[in-house]
Amino acid sequence: MKPDMRVNLCGLELVNPVIAASGTFGYGVEFEEIVNLRRIGGLVTKGISAEPMAGNQSPRLIETAAGMINAIGLQNVGVEKFLADKLPPLRNYPSCAAIVNVFGYAINDYLAVVDRLNDAEGIAAYEINASCPNTKNGGIAFGSDVDMLFDLVSRAKSRSRRPVIVKLSPNVTSIAAMASSAQKAGADAVSLVNTFLALPIDIETRRSRLWNITGGLSGPAIKPIAVRMVWEAAKAVTIPVIGLGGIVTPEDAVEFLLAGATAVQVGTASYADPRATERLAQGLEQWCARHHVARVAELTGALDTTFPNPPA
Ligand SMILES: Cc1cc2nc3c(=O)[nH]c(=O)nc-3n(C[C@H](O)[C@H](O)[C@H](O)COP(=O)(O)O)c2cc1C
Structure with missing residues (x-):
């Protein structure tokens, strides 16, 4: 029997729980020739700001053991060009939820983007990137302070x-506190994790390998930490949790679902294999069929934490 792969994510009916992650899937349209967008649950665009941004200087992306560190600096075409050129072709794929990632350096910057996007058709939801520094508050990331996060999300x-x-930053002491703050402020769902702050040093030059000095670590290296954080966040809130961080195989996705995720996102894996999202959606369905899971939604939060674990 074919498993039922549909999930309900805060009112969005996804054909399956696999979503392409922000910053690793362009604006979506660039992948229409590579990935069958009808076979994935959704996609999150590159972060969009009110004005176009050039991003950081190179080098801004380096490979590490089982991952990569990026300091792209949120380069994007800006909301007007996004609406004019990037969004219209996505309307040909109504079953693929088009989620627009939004960022800014002050709350009003985020609001300007949301206001402008509100009138456009064909957008399923917004994903607010809370990892950005709040330049009006000494550059502390919105997502690393419960009160700042509350203000941003409620507005x-x-x-x-x-x-x-609300896309949460993992660079915090308590992810549960951040997830609760987002929920209290009215968030419909949280997604986690964004990248972990990292510093790659070239010992010969004694300099960072990145122009920006620090960057964000992603890929398989972060997966077990991300799964733990999703588990902690899912216990702290009642809204749906989207899990991500290092997912490459269908089995990785199952870990996030068991930890409490309703859906998953796939980021860095698309760099190694641009078809990773579609491959994962298909692989997850096969995994469910092999394990007699009739509905993928039944995996969400099904982690058994009783001790001792039964012998293998
Ligand atoms: C090159 C690159 C650019 C990214 N840009 C964004 C972005 O614009 N907004 C955002 O919320 N996350 C961004 N991310 C974070 C990813 O969406 C994801 O949270 C993170 O990479 C962890 O997932 P992964 O290990 O599957 O890549 C970016 C990641 C990478 C590698």
Whole structure:
């Protein structure tokens, strides 16, 4: 019997729980020739700001053991060009939820993007990137302070005409506190994790390998930490959790679902294999069929934490 792969994510009916992660899938449209967008649950665009941004200087992407560190600096075409050129072709794929990732360096920057996107058709939800530094508050990331996060999310929520997913930063002491703050502020879902702050040093030159000095670590290296954080966040909130961080195989996705995720996102894996999202969606369905899982949704939060673990 074919497993039922549909999931309900804060009112969005996804054909399956596999979503392409922000910053690793362009604006979506660039992948239409590579990935069958009808076979994935959704995609998250590159982060969009009110004005176009050039991003950081090179080098801005380096490979590490089982991962990579990027300091792209949120390069993007800006909301006007996104609406004019990038969004229209996505309307040909109505079953693939188009989620727009939004960022800014002050709350008003985020609101300006949300206001502008509200009138456009064909957007399923917004994903608010809370990892950005708040330049009005000494550059502390919105997502690393419970009160700043609450302010950002409650104001974004009051302006948004669509579900608001809050993308949490993992660079915090308590991910549970951050997830609860997002929920209290009215978030419809949280997604985690974004990248871990990292510093790659070239010992010959005694300099960082990145122009920006620090960057964000992603890929398989972060997966077990991300799974733990998803588990902690899922226990702290009642809204859906989207899990990501290092997912490459269907089995990786199952770990996140068991930890409490309703859906998963796939980021860095698309760099190694641009078809990774579609391959994962298909592989997850096969995994469910092999394990007699009738509905993928039944995996969410099904982690058994009783001790001792039964012998293998
Ligand atoms: C090159 C690159 C660019 C990214 N840009 C964004 C972004 O614009 N907004 C955002 O919320 N996350 C961004 N991310 C973070 C990813 O969406 C994801 O949270 C992170 O990479 C962990 O997942 P992964 O290990 O599957 O890549 C970016 C990641 C990479 C590698």
